[in-house]
Amino acid sequence: MTKAVRYDEFGGIDVLRVDEVERPVPGDGQVLVRVKAAGINPSEAVIRTGALTDMFPSTFPSGQGSDLAGVIEEVGAGVDGFLPGDEVIGFSNKRASQAELALVEAGDLTRKPEKVPWEIAGGLYVVGVTAWGAVRSVSPQEGETVVISGAAGGVGSLAVQLARRTGATVIGLASESNHGWLRSHGVIPIAYGDGVADRIRATAPQGVDAFVDLYGGGYVELALALGVARERIDTIADFAAAAKYGVKTDGGTEAGPGAKILAELAALIADGHLEVPIAHVYPLAQVREAYTELERRHTHGKIVLRP
Structure with a gap:
């Protein structure tokens, strides 16, 4: 037994x-x-x-x-x-x-x-493959700005690091208790809640190129209000908003075979390039x-x- x-x-x-x-x-x-x-x-x-x-x-x-x-x-x-x-x-x-x-x-x-x-x-597995797929779906590029909600959670803490590896500027929405960790990983932290749109605009006056929503609760609408194109918004948490506005819901095996992604993520961790x-x-x-x-x-x- x-x-x-x-x-x-x-x-x-x-x-x-x-x-x-x-x-x-x-x-x-x-x-x-x-x-x-x-x-x-x-x-x-x-x-x-x-x-x-x-x-x-x-x-x-x-x-x-x-x-x-x-x-x-x-x-x-x-x-x-x-x-x-x-x-x-x-x-x-x-x-x-x-x-x-x-x-x-x-x-x-x-x-x-x-x-x-x-x-x-x-x-x-779940957080790694989800973060990999969500970041890949919005294709952040060097010199661009991407916002990630739920940036300090299980998926978010990996997503912000993977997005930074593309050379993009990453803004992470998280509670203030997690801002130090985000800064230490090259992420610009912003507190969520009232006024978040204004805080993002002040931090990224050139605009936001992509948005990854890992939390739900209105972030798809926020991304659209910030002028992000629908094809560069991905949510793994608000499927009703995704259906309404036609944004992406990638975050999993859409990125490729799970064992292959696991091997790549594990190698990054072993080499000190990714923290979980x-x-x-x-x-x-x-x-x-x-x-x-x-x-x-x-x-x-x-x-x-x-x-």
């Missing part, structure tokens, strides 16, 4: 529990990973409430989680390139990563560089506490579970 996060019905944080379950057995093309770290994400909290059943139907009891990093325990038939004992980063499309053991398709794994800590590796802030690491048994912190929506960086 092994432990895994489960829930039997849609609902709030209180439906989550850690169960004893049967040890998974890898099938063709699959790998069994002993999870060392698994990230948690806002999308998982929304799926758990039942708000996205059309997009993400659930079968109960349901597991939870996509992000993971760990050590391979077994490989199934037809798996080439991985052996037991290999340290890997990957993701599960079966909502199964928040567990001691997880089955993963071999094509959804990449090797973990030695210099990348477990908690960073285990929380990398870790807000808090919880033991698996404290999954409810972890999601309580996540759902406050004021976290700087990534929250991770350690089985």
Whole structure:
């Protein structure tokens, strides 16, 4: 037997529990990973409430989680390139990563560089691929100015760094407690809230070329008011506004194969060119506490579970 996060019905944080379950057995093309770290994400909290059943139907009891990093325990038939004992980063499309053991398709794994800590590796997939896709969708160029809302969150803290790597000037909207971190990464911080449009115009009198919305709540309309072209606005949080105004909603596998992007991001981290802030690491048994912190929506960086 092994432990895994489960829930039997849609609902709030209180439906989550850690169960004893049967040890998974890898099938063709699959790998069994002993999870060392698994990230948690806002999308998982929304799926758990039942708000996205059309997009993400659930079968109960349901597991939870996509992000993971760990050590391979077994490989199934037809798996080439991985052996037991290999340290890997990957993701599960079966909502199964928040567990001691997880089955993963071999094509959804990449090797973990030695210099990348477990908690960073285990929380990398969703935020990393989302940030990569969102920044890529608006194509910031050297000499341009891009605004990113939610700039200090799990996705935002990576998106601002990836945008800076293009040579663009990056304005990050975040609470003042996170402004020091943003400045230390070459980002111009601006507080959100009343008057934000005027603060952006004063900071970027030449205008704004692109806008990445990672928070929702009116930022698509703000980007349009700032004169940003629709094709250079991307939101991963306000799909109603995206449909209304015809802006982009990229932020994921639109950027390319997930394992390939993971490998590139992990290499940047290992070489010291990309930082993944870790807000808090919880033991698996404290999954409810972890999601309580996540759902406050004021976290700087990534929250991770350690089985």
